[in-house]
């Protein structure tokens with residue numbers, strides 16, 4: 001299991017300092033929440049970790065190695081998967097197909113194998129399908145394996161995105177507002193899924209505005225405001241922190 005460390009990470013977009021020397025760590029199996037007002041820089045943190053943006057200062061270190069200069073697919077290959085603020089499923093594909101797609105970067109059969117459907121190709125396909133079904137079961141979605149993604153309720157689509165990310169076999173998962181748009185029952189199911197992810201030893205870093213979810217499952221919180229890390233601590237400490245109340249929780 002790997003540790004993720006952000007060391008003095010800064011990001012600048014032209015004249016805008018989106019992140020200023022952000023420092024925090026994610027230890028194996030830990031659930032960490034990244035919170036703060038709109039525009040605070042939370043998604044930018046995800047984009048720096050996953051190689052979408054380059055840091056203008058500082059470094060992101062995973063499992064003892066710098067991620068500097070890596071492309072998103074290379075960061076994924078290192079074991080960091082993510083979900084997005086807006087659901088990004090293949091809406092016309094089934095739930096099972098959506099999860100199977102996540103593993104194709106890991107198949108060994110080349111183009112010829114795919115065209116001629118060699119025995120090796122068929123075995124590989126079966127392995128991918130079995131793994132995808134395991135992840136659907138984990139997310140309690142196996143009943144919906146053959147349903148097209150667009151027909152699933154919103155809460156199921158969110159969990160399907162998580163199942164797809166898990167199928168890439170990550171050691172860390174970044175969840176961008178996983179509870180957005182969910183009703184209370186769906187939020188509870190989501191919290192249960194996230195707890196189970198952590199119990200598998202996978203590190204979870206989540207951006208979330210739903211305080212019931214954040215305070216309910218995160219062991220540690222990191223609070224950003226205008227790109228600056230204004231607090232870090234456990235949920236009780238954060239709820240009492242005057243700077244956090246002023247910038248975020250108070251309103």
Ligand SMILES: Nc1ncnc2c1ncn2[C@@H]1O[C@H](COP(=O)(O)OP(=O)(O)OP(=O)(O)O)[C@@H](O)[C@H]1O
Nearest residue numbers: 013016018036037038039040041042043044045085
């Ligand atoms: N590609 C970009 N180019 C220019 N500015 C950007 C870019 N991405 C983000 N920003 C700016 O950086 C700041 C931080 O944005 P970010 O999306 O990280 O905030 P956030 O905390 O995730 O907000 P929200 O809660 O609304 O999702 C904002 O002022 C945003 O407009």
